[in-house]
Amino acid sequence: MPKTSERTRKFGESVIRGMTRLANECGAINLSQGFPDFDPPEAVLRAAERAAREGPHQYAVTWGAPNFRAALARKQSRFMQLPLDPDENIVVTCGSTEAMMVAMMTACNPGDRVVIFSPFYENYAADAILCGAEPIHVTLHPPDFRFDPGELRRAFEQRPQALVLCNPSNPSGKVFTRDELLGIASLAEEFDTFVLTDEVYEHIVYAPHEHTYFASLPGMSERTLSCSSLSKTYSMTGWRLGYVIASSSIINEARKVHDFLTVGAAAPLQQAAVTALELPDSYYKELQALYTEKRATFLQYLDAAGLKYTEPEGAYYVMVDISEFGWKSDAAFCEWLAREVGVAAVPGSSFFHEQVNRLIRLHFAKRSETLSAAGDRLLKVRNKVEQASYAARSEAAKALT
Numbered sequence: 001m002p003k004t005s006e007r008t009r010k011f012g013e014s015v016i017r018g019m020t021r022l023a024n025e026c027g028a029i030n031l032s033q034g035f036p037d038f039d040p041p042e043a044v045l046r047a048a049e050r051a052a053r054e055g056p057h058q059y060a061v062t063w064g065a066p067n068f069r070a071a072l073a074r075k076q077s078r079f080m081q082l083p084l085d086p087d088e089n090i091v092v093t094c095g096s097t098e099a100m101m102v103a104m105m106t107a108c109n110p111g112d113r114v115v116i117f118s119p120f121y122e123n124y125a126a127d128a129i130l131c132g133a134e135p136i137h138v139t140l141h142p143p144d145f146r147f148d149p150g151e152l153r154r155a156f157e158q159r160p161q162a163l164v165l166c167n168p169s170n171p172s173g174k175v176f177t178r179d180e181l182l183g184i185a186s187l188a189e190e191f192d193t194f195v196l197t198d199e200v201y202e203h204i205v206y207a208p209h210e211h212t213y214f215a216s217l218p219g220m221s222e223r224t225l226s227c228s229s230l231s232k233t234y235s236m237t238g239w240r241l242g243y244v245i246a247s248s249s250i251i252n253e254a255r256k257v258h259d260f261l262t263v264g265a266a267a268p269l270q271q272a273a274v275t276a277l278e279l280p281d282s283y284y285k286e287l288q289a290l291y292t293e294k295r296a297t298f299l300q301y302l303d304a305a306g307l308k309y310t311e312p313e314g315a316y317y318v319m320v321d322i323s324e325f326g327w328k329s330d331a332a333f334c335e336w337l338a339r340e341v342g343v344a345a346v347p348g349s350s351f352f353h354e355q356v357n358r359l360i361r362l363h364f365a366k367r368s369e370t371l372s373a374a375g376d377r378l379l380k381v382r383n384k385v386e387q388a389s390y391a392a393r394s395e396a397a398k399a400l401t
């Protein structure tokens with residue numbers, strides 16, 4: 001029998017998606033994989049009904065339907081404060097997941113180095129491996145997830161081709177400050193490096209923190225491939241609509257990568273999503289208020305349960321410190337939590353390059369009923385931990401391996 005490729009053996013299946021399967025198997029409330037249990041805005045649903053009836057049902061233009069790109073350019077020019085030409089600066093992809101893969105394949109050659117902050121969203125390491133690129137990890141130190149500028153400079157001294165910037169950041173909830181971003185920008189300039197941003201949480205940021213688009217910093221639009229999607233902003237993770245925004249010379253190359261990877265994103269959904277992109281600015285304010293309230297509700301439960309955590313500045317995840325419970329592995333703890341407490345979380349170690357296994361990630365993009373049901377279960381964690389057998393605490397996770 002021929003053997004499958006070397007590259008497929010260099011990474012495992014997604015731990016996040018594995019936790020969703022475990023949650024489904026044992027009926028746990030799924031606070032692992034980050035998707036809302038509520039629907040996109042009503043007007044967008046109506047537009048989807050119309051698109052189902054009236055089309056289009058055949059391929060859209062490969063790099064995005066013209067009306068979708070026009071609406072996206074209008075919206076993003078406003079928020080990013082950059083002039084964007086829908087025909088020059090945008091390629092529409094199947095979610096930010098494809099956008100990041102396209103960005104990395106466009107920017108990097110096999111053997112190139114890519115700086116990735118750790119903890120990181122698990123796709124980036126797989127993206128780098130699929131491109132034949134080699135990650136250089138720079139630690140975001142818990143609990144406040146700051147990086148050491150000296151460590152970052154040393155990473156740049158290894159002459160990376162690109163840096164991946166997830167901002168606001170999953171899983172840490174960090175929102176990079178303007179000063180931090182200016183520091184990264186000056187290194188990117190000095191060492192002539194691309195910056196690949198993943199900004200899917202651009203509209204989920206908690207005051208007083210503010211999102212700064214990296215491409216909007218002086219001189220950075222030429223070397224930045226800004227990736228994002230509609231998944232989180234409009235609660236439509238299943239629609240698989242994302243995009244890369246960059247200078248026209250970069251987009252010319254990115255279009256080819258995208259074309260041969262997927263041909264294009266779903267045509268009727270692009271049509272319907274124009275309605276989402278045309279929502280007034282009040283929509284984004286309401287989204288911010290909605291998530292600010294969800295964060296407050298969920299953190300109150302964590303406080304009442306006596307759990308230690310880092311308050312997220314953006315996105316909808318919270319990293320909870322489980323070190324005091326004495327579990328041997330965070331993966332085993334998450335399996336126990338799903339089976340015995342009925343709440344699914346993601347073991348923090350799946351996001352870290354370093355040996356960190358004392359954190360777990362929970363998310364709060366859920367309806368109030370779901371959050372209070374999960375919160376009520378979490379209130380019992382301490383009691384249940386005390387009852388848990390020594391064997392449970394020292395066992396390695398079965399379901400995730």
Ligand SMILES: Cc1ncc(COP(=O)(O)O)c(C=O)c1O
Nearest residue numbers: 034095096097121170229231242
């Ligand atoms: C940082 C980050 N990037 C990308 C994605 C996936 O986005 P999309 O649905 O647009 O592919 C997620 C999903 O959780 C994410 O957290």
